[in-house]
Amino acid sequence: MSEPSVANTLRRPRAPRKTASTDPVSPSVDTPEPSSGLDTSYLETLLGYNARRAALAVITVFLRRMEPFGLRPVDFSVLTLIAHNPGVTSRQLCAELDILPPNLVGMIKSLDKRGLIVRKPHPSDRRAQGLHLSAEGKRLQKQAQTTATRLEHDVSHALTPAELETLNTLLRKVYLR
Amino acid sequence: MSEPSVANTLRRPRAPRKTASTDPVSPSVDTPEPSSGLDTSYLETLLGYNARRAALAVITVFLRRMEPFGLRPVDFSVLTLIAHNPGVTSRQLCAELDILPPNLVGMIKSLDKRGLIVRKPHPSDRRAQGLHLSAEGKRLQKQAQTTATRLEHDVSHALTPAELETLNTLLRKVYLR
């Protein structure tokens, strides 16, 4: 059976709330205007629920904008980590992105076939291989990073720049450490 | 081929940062102390990355705490929506939680077999069926909701109550509307 997949437990919701619930446990919050008929007020008090939905909202846009580059979020993360950490090993990428080694093999193979990365022998460990971006990989990653940075502002149009910075800071406080 | 799965594009990362990158596009941020060797400073400026990691951090704890109840996040969401919206239809749950109808069938069937929900004929539409919690379902959902609410405070131990409220508000601004 194995441990349940964490990533798979994330789902993508669609629409929002209604009124408040008569629940003794749920924290009372301002429940805004209805929209899709159902009362989702309690779920909207949960950090996990809100963070998941926000992440999925951003990722939906990410998928659309990165389509021209043929990059999924995980591909972008891998390329970006290689770009900023030339010579990084597969094992390091796995640890950082929480990908299991067997599942990274295909991604690396694919990026290699596309000519975006090159694998060089590791200087001190002949088992490992250092990962580097090719010239084309560097160009693609730079374009993709620019796209990601622009996307950052677009998806947070409802927030002021200060609010966005606060949001990112608070999110890092949740998952770092 | 079909549209790429949004939920599946979420991955669970593990450890954090290092130094800053010499990238002309990446917004400059305070890059804190290293920890796992790799430079992840740019990724940590991205809302999607931070929201995903925060969501996964919360969900990891959620999975552990909900194990005694035999509930995955999606099961908890379904039970909670039924609890707060008695008589809700499968179709409504699908729209709200962005689950495709064929994929909800098994979950509903499972909750039914466990005796947690009951399906009653819909008062005005004989195609549909209204979903309700059984007595046992109500007890389990209440316990689970209490657990979720407690978890809310535990996972945000690095935040003040005011910060947590701010965080939830900002997250809702990202995905609502």
Next chain:
DNA sequence: TATTGTTATACTCTATAACTATA
């Protein structure tokens, strides 16, 4: 003995097509 990269493979999650019975 442990670790890197790898293959093979099983399990879970997500998506599409198509059916039935009602509307």
Next chain:
DNA sequence: TATAGTTATAGAGTATAACAATA
């Protein structure tokens, strides 16, 4: 003609076991 619930199934994503080469 369209919709609610359902079945069957295909495709992505995620997991474990085991192996060869090297540490």
